[in-house]
Amino acid sequence: MRPGVASRRIASACVLGATALLSGAGGALLGLCGPFTDTAADAFCPFVLEIFYLGITTGTTATTYSPDGNVTRLQMAAFLSRSVDRSLARGGRRAALNQFWTPQNGGVLGIAPLDFIPTWIESDGTDVWVPATDGTEVWRIRGSDLKFVENWLGVANARGIVIAAGKVFVSGYATPGALYRIDPTLPAGLADTVATNLGSGPAFLTFDGGRVWSANNGGSVSIVTPGTSLPWTVTTVTVGGTTGVLFDGSNVWATDANGGKLLKFDAAGAVLQTVTVGGGPQIPVFDGANIWVPNGGSGSISVVRASTGAVLATLTGNGLAIPESAAFDGERILVTNPTTNSVSLWLAAGLIPIGTFSTGANTMPWGSCSDGTRFWLAFNQSPSLARF
């Protein structure tokens, strides 16, 4: 049993009640409010019952809620934590689709065969887009049934991908690097080349609402500003050997695999903050509050608060081998372990390990993303995508 889950269940049995939210309720006459004999069946009762039915409280005993009792900060933590967990579990699309399971092994994954070895993938919410690593095409796989939809040509040395501004952008992993644009509103055909002067080795892409950013393995970050005519303007800033890049809603962050750093940039590409993480940080993901950084060189995950840059935790265990990429589905974090043909999962809100799951022999899961319901994996050893 997962230790975090075990402790929560035990705590559920001993948390004291609360009415700070509902001041005044205790002044009413005693009545019968669900299982609680000390709580009036008045206007506050539905609120008490809701948090009881949701599992946010179990009462102070099986038959009492202690409506006049105060709430300590410790008890409040339990109530708020459970409120978040229940809201996320119910609000997700997995709940509506009755998909509460986690695939337990590689044999139950949905597999979409490809003609090439994939590295990075991205979902538009309906379909998954896959650049042919170092190749000339980009495939589109339908998320609902894993069927091939179309392929786009005209890219060279395809590698990183981001879906933004109604387009699909793919980096050309060369020296200098290139950026290609696919207009998915059109029938499949040739991608447009929008820039050919990015830094060397653009490996991963992100978007900040106005511009495309690339993390370049050659030791730079490029910022591409869309324009009304081609080519688009490119600004390249020299930093360490960046690998992964993301946007947190305010700033762009990139991992420096050589330096073991996570770098925060301002809008011009200047480094605002340097956070020391583990060895060989790879492809991170932002969960709305924190950045999860898989440290390939040290077999760990650094969880960094985006607002301050503080390292909240360094996670080990849970099957982490040489973690490569992270994805977030709104509730869970998935991290790929290519060398052990597995993925590791955590509940994102509490950093609670869920488990490690095999993806099958010789699969080497590398890139990952989520479509909001399921995770998707790029198998770097067998030419395929997997729906996890």
Added chain:
Amino acid sequence: MKSFPKHRRLPAILLALAAAGLGAAEAVVATCGPFTDTAADAFCPFVLEIFYLGITTGTTPTTYSPADNVTRLQMAAFLSRTVDGTLKRRGKRAALRQYWTTQNSTVLGLTTVAQSPRFVRYDGADLWVSCSNGISRVRASDGRPLETWTGAPNAAGVLTAIGKVLIAGGGNPGSLYVIDPSQPAGAATTVASNLGNVAIGIAFDGTRVFTANTSGSVSLVTPGASIPWTVTTVSSGFITPTGAVFDGSNVWITDSDAGTLLKLDPSGTVLQTVTVGSNPNFPVFDGTSLWVPNATGSTVSVVRASNGAVLATLTGNGLALPRAAAFDGQRVLVTDSGSDAVSLWKAADLTPLSTIPTGASTSVYAAASDGVSFWITLSNVNKLARF
């Protein structure tokens, strides 16, 4: 190095203390994450979760003060952060790594639709756009135009309900058109042609279709097994009905010349009149409140649906002849028809986020959300734009 799983282990003595009802502060003081005053007991994971989520930062960097009570003021901060954090994570934008806000018109995703698009509605997969010469269907995932339906002259408000697409026809008299999206594209079916004049706003209450007719009436159309569908038109209490929205309990109508928001009962009788700003147009419901763009007032009235109270009248944030509002689960977008721009707010606390131009002479009109992106109609350039 912090090894988180250790925090999850429960020494037997602490479990015994907890089972006995002793507060954690009374247990052996240990370390819970950064907090030296909080025991590493069964409560610690909860404390850590709200710390990791940013709901609390502790009373100091190293203390949580677990035995302290919570004031109502502190509670407001904790609950507000809890709601914000939950909404941010739960939205599909988080899973798709799309935390950005579109910054300018250059990065709008544009799809060419039929002529002079006005209203747009999402059906869960596709967008339906009413235009002067047809109804365009656009796939939301990639913005690809799928088909165009004809046979809906003076098409105005669009509604997706009962497995169909329903369009208000703003002629004299007004009409209601129905598209069966399971069929190949063709001509829409006219299911009623005796609505009040100039039907424009449209809403559905689970039984009937309501149209707001700017000539001074509201029509209630009851779907039936045969055509024409039954229509009841109510004029009492209306001057210039414009927008219509259903909040889960009642239909609300904006009366643009009266500057009011009207709550209706199921028969179309006015139950409540709320004074809003000047020239209210096409509102949206965010689950709690109605956001009413007041066009000539260049304001947005935020009205609590449960009691009709005006919670706030928003100004600034680029509002200029605001026409229509849309909600994506976290943010409200309002189209500024007077300045070719859109204005964004955080819906939970009415905080202005930004104003973003849609391009010169684009004539932005209405908007919808697919849960990831907003979609806006640009009437002057025949485009549907992904925002």
